[in-house]
Amino acid sequence: MIPRPTITQLAAQLGVSPSTVSRAFTRPDLLRTDTVDRVLAAAQAVGYVPNNHARALSTGKAGAIGLIVPDIANPFFPPLIRAAQNHATAAGLAVFLADSDENPDREERLIIAMAPQVEGLLVVSSRLPSSRLRDLSGRYRLALVNRDVGGTFRVLLDATSAIHAALSHLAGLGHTRIAYVGGPERSWSNRQRRAAVEKRSRELGLHFMSYSAGPGTYEAAKALSRTVVGNGATAVIAFDDVLAHGLMGGFAEEKVDVPGDVSIIGCDDALATTTFPPLSTISFRVDEAAAEAVHALTAHSSPGTLPATRVAFEGSLVLRGTTSTPRRD
Amino acid sequence: MIPRPTITQLAAQLGVSPSTVSRAFTRPDLLRTDTVDRVLAAAQAVGYVPNNHARALSTGKAGAIGLIVPDIANPFFPPLIRAAQNHATAAGLAVFLADSDENPDREERLIIAMAPQVEGLLVVSSRLPSSRLRDLSGRYRLALVNRDVGGTFRVLLDATSAIHAALSHLAGLGHTRIAYVGGPERSWSNRQRRAAVEKRSRELGLHFMSYSAGPGTYEAAKALSRTVVGNGATAVIAFDDVLAHGLMGGFAEEKVDVPGDVSIIGCDDALATTTFPPLSTISFRVDEAAAEAVHALTAHSSPGTLPATRVAFEGSLVLRGTTSTPRRD
């Protein structure tokens, strides 16, 4: 590992002051263009790279944001992470990623440990109680994603209208018995989606049934598949695509035809067309949501906590191959 | 955002020197236990958290490692990332994650940008040419995963013996025409796996065919499915589970039965039993590999570059439901 040249060494070598070198990088507008060029060229030549820690210490800006997700292995998160990463990079910031492992205590410890080292934290699909989140939001610069807590900055992926569309679609097909298969109980999205399915089902005069795939895993959903059809549901809306996929796996084993015997609609559009038949789902503009949150964090208009703001992106229903008219009995 | 107390303020408030506070955190063994307790209690009370940047600047240790992967959305990586994260956390280090987007140039830029800010970099499944990697490894503290470049520190997930087992298994079942469906050409794993399949096929007197699913996506593999069976393969070994899954998707659409008409074996065990039928695959001890690499990075025995070392973990064949005897023609 070649010892890294410092700003002072570069300056000495060039016969200028350290401030000049510094300015060549941070405020080139204050320097004559040829000095800037000279400094940059020399920096390039000796492989000078600014020391981020020194800069952070001096300026008080960390040059990084943090990103906390409950489960990186859930296919919903990687696109979100990538988007956040790209937007942060564009703003000249690195990103610290952490996985809370669906554990609220671990999540809180992560927030407290990371917050001081970064300019702000993107907390996605938090599993913390609202009161804790409100409290933490008052102490640290947090942008919540997919968690609707009053008094905080939050960007939401709102499935409500898409769920309405989904139920209208199913009702139009002739379905009358609808099941919702939920995911993690601490998930705001889960609660929101269940409520939307239930409310809209009642409005449309459909019979509503609710199930919970405890931990929200493929396996848990698969284990539920028999029960769901056994209770007469002809269409199911799943909390997310992982659960929808799990149900499909269960149905395949039990020779329950999708969509012949049962229609399925997932959520998140995380699986694209990798299921067979391709899964109908609810799609979100995840990239825009990430951009919004990152932007809020990096807009240095206000140095402290973010203003209480609620931004919601609506999802849209994407029909592929897992819905059809119910089988006549 | 409450302004963060500094070590000096805490010290003043306690009537001790800053060094005492510092030592309470870093070298408590040098202090009387009751002073340590007193300091820690006060720190807790006022919410003091050490400033990582100041510490890093002072000690020269960054308190973080970097992690670069080519595509976070590929299900192979999240478990690896989690494992690395857990081991790093256990060593008191944070982790910076970056996604190179399968782009070698971007990967190199990331290495150069991140290396100075961290204690070391875990570069997973690098897409850079070996010569670049060797060069970068000489300049920065890198631990490569899944890339076998002489002169570097690398930990490999070696599929060779498991592929031998897979081919013996298929040959035993009566298969004679084997196809390999490859992934990203820049992937060392891909080249290694293809070579292993080819070599072993010849040894067993099997007819070997090679295909490439260009970008290594589900869709690319799916598009290849017709060709593969069309050319008479009765068994296919895929570069990874994503490709295996894509082939299964294609076969399902074309009413080609798995494993009745064609047997499939994937690699990485990234999909668990979420396919139907459950995918036979090659499984690796990813967690151990990550631990090995993180450990090498954090073992401060040597401060500079890591020693040239080659650690290989063998994979194992996991038979689930996608292989059987070939259909008689």
Added chain:
DNA sequence: TTGAAAGCGCTAACAA
């Protein structure tokens, strides 16, 4: 347009 100097918060000799 550039330089001098102070200081960001912490650690680590060296003293006491």
Added chain:
DNA sequence: TTGTTAGCGCTTTCAA
């Protein structure tokens, strides 16, 4: 066992 002091590398007034 604790305190004093001098930086770590950078930015940023303030002067020139």
